[in-house]
Amino acid sequence: MQQSIEQPASILVVDDDREIRALLTQSLGARGYRVQAAANTREMDAVLERDRIDAVLLDVMMPGEEGISACRRIARDDGPAVIFLSALGEERDRIVGLELGASHYLPKPCSAREVLATVRAALRARRQMQAGERLRLGFDGWTMDLVAHEIFDPAGVLVGLTDGEFALLRAFVERPRRVLSREMLLEAARGPNSDAFDRAIDVQISRVRRKLRSGGDEMIRTIRNEGYLFVPAVTRL
Structure with a gap:
């Protein structure tokens, strides 16, 4: 069933750093988003299987499966928007992330305001993409x-x-x-x-x-x- 436009978007924060998860969950939740958190891609997969997620904030470097590999699996037209968060901020790293299907790539450290603006842009682009609009x-x-x-x-x-x-x-x-x-x-x-x-x-x-x-x-x-x-x-x- 198609999500009602009145419903707040659902965001999943995937990062092995507990403080980052808590900060992003709090700041995005304060803006009205429904936010869940996962410490690794195994927990991420469980959330994605259980719930409809509109955007994933995905850390690149994590124990176990890294974000790059996870993005290959979940980035698709009918899937959530993927926003990379990474300490790897070189141009080649950003290009690889975007070519794998991520909508945005935020180098760490980044402010909560920048994350919020990026989430809004990614969700807007996702809605346009799913509506078949190519600008x-x-x-x-x-x-x-x-x-x-x-x-x-x-x-x-x-x-x-x-x-x-x-x-x-x-x-x-x-x-x-x-x-x-x-x-x-x-x-x-x-x-x-x-x-x-x-x-x-x-x-x-x-x-x-x-x-x-x-x-x-x-x-x-x-x-x-x-x-x-x-x-x-x-x-x-």
Whole structure:
């Protein structure tokens, strides 16, 4: 039976660290989610067999079966959204996790606010995916899939972006050819309650420009004393 939209989403926290499990369970529960916890993938499997779970916060490095192996088993279109939590924050680790079907990859340590924002994004993408909605935007030969959180260059090669970089680029492509101030970008990419400094946006934009490679500097143009402007025309695919 399809879950009623009035019902709170069900979250499963899988981490061998008791303090992390308790912190995430408390913070997500305070936001109205139904939260369960598991110390390993054996306990995770028991919960998934017993209950309908909408999203799994999955630690990568655990005794016994690791999160990477577990993700291979549970990540599917009709399954829960998988959000990796890991002390392995290198780009190659994030790319492996995302290619295995995880919707997001959060490097430890991360704040409860960041986890909450990521859970919301993952649940929204899952609803869109299960409803058959594929939101793809194109610009200068690039393709950005807003549901799968993937971006492909003009040659069709998947480009790895962090969650923050993807959110920032999404803010640009959804508002092309408009001057966006740092404050607007900060709110669009991280939410209205972000306490990050404006300079963090400059650093993120520099990283996105590098990953866009050819033409990157022209795609995101600096408008002195005003902010930034995304130059290419954007079309829905």
